[in-house]
Amino acid sequence: MPPNQRLPLPPFGKELIVKLQSTSPPWPIMICLGGDAWQRARQWHCNPTVWALVCPSHSAPAQYRWPVLDLMVIVDWQLDQAAGHDEVMTLAKVLLQQGAELVAVCPGWVDFSEQAFEYDSRLPVGQR
16 A cells, blocks of 8 residues: 655655665665664665665654655664564564565674574484
């Protein structure tokens, strides 16, 4: 469902609309949520191929018109008191309702260089 055109854009949304009309639009689009969201968005802006929007703390994602129609979106999520599991799920649902092709969530506190589990092929199936 397309968003109401009267809704305000999220922070950095106007700039994204301009960039999407350029010959080399940004990809992917990051949505910064949680602790230091504004600072993280500005860090993403240093990368010329990416653009970031901010979902401000203590505001409902549905109160914004997210310019994400047919775009891949990654939620750059820092877990804090203002952005828990319910908030990130609400944001993902709103982004999908407003036309995002795909919404992925990247939790910032997870160290992806660490092994998440250990697989022991010597153990019987069901105990591995």
